[in-house]
Amino acid sequence: MSTKLLPIVVLISGRGSNFFAILEQVQAGKLPVDIRAVISNCSQAQGLHYAQQAGIKTHILDHRKYRQRQIFDRELIKIIDFYTPELVVLAGFMRILTAEFVQYYIGRLMNIHPSLLPEFPGLNTHQRALEAKVCEHGATVHFVTEEVDGGPIILQAKVPIYKHDTPEILADRVLEEEHKIYPQAILAFAKKEICLSKDGQVIRTTPSVK
Template structure:
């Protein structure tokens, strides 16, 4: 295996998606290693998990800087100090400045709890239920200056039940987030997915191989069977 890509993860809270990346990177054949976890919140629970796994952690609080540009410049300096190749946002709740995004364009990815371009921003699960959609999910995408608007790398879909609560739907989607993010990071780290001219370009897939694993966890059945599927899916 070629040299593993160095990945820095940015979090603001519990960091469950960060933990899924850390667990994936613990496998010897995984093409990336997590070299640091940075948070803008000193009380982010994910920092404790990262530390327990021997991963360096840093807190870079917005309160310590006069401007967003200065804050992002400090984060950028830490990323470069750790020689990061890829930045993975995992529940990082602060919008990044255009200058920072430009520095890392094509090398920064994010996971969002909806099937983009639907339901960008906050409260995506509640908005999906209110809209009456029958299919919801999560998306990993390259980060651009516009929020939740970068080229899509991978998506996973789940059914929405007629009696779903926001909490139940969120939990169903979160299981797929934890599955999808390591797959997407692997593809980026291996160079099989990249961003070119504002679009996602895929290469190096074998027929029926990795390319078939970056849509939904399994083919969705006809709509009448969606609720049955959700109840039998672990």
């Protein structure tokens, strides 16, 4: 594995379990990235403690202090750019980003969503999957575009849905897969195995990520 580390910044809003999964892979020497900062719009986000314990810089940018979404996003850009990341990782960042923000980081902005996109974009995906009586569910890593949860798909993982599942049980099953595929997608980006083309398609230079 190359010794060059991919500089990233991670954005979170809550417990940060996907961030922690990424951090574990970094600490195990399996993911060649340099997590330069973790930023949250919520001061109570548990993921901030994970970062601080690991010696990673943290920032809190409370969106409630900004009357306009665009102003908040511009301040967020300033903080992110201080760390000069090559990839910005959304790990449970519960904010709809402006077109200006998305275009600024286009091709360098990645998200994970708890459904098999394009099915069930938005919130309450597990409840909606059960109500729809589908036989499988899962998670999707994708590049972020202006369409919410509509960006080009990088990687997906599927899980079965069982007769007696509840949204909570299904969420736990999906989360296990999220913790596997997000580091895989970031690794592929770090190794330049994937990128976003100018026409909005995922280009794969090797067959390792399908």
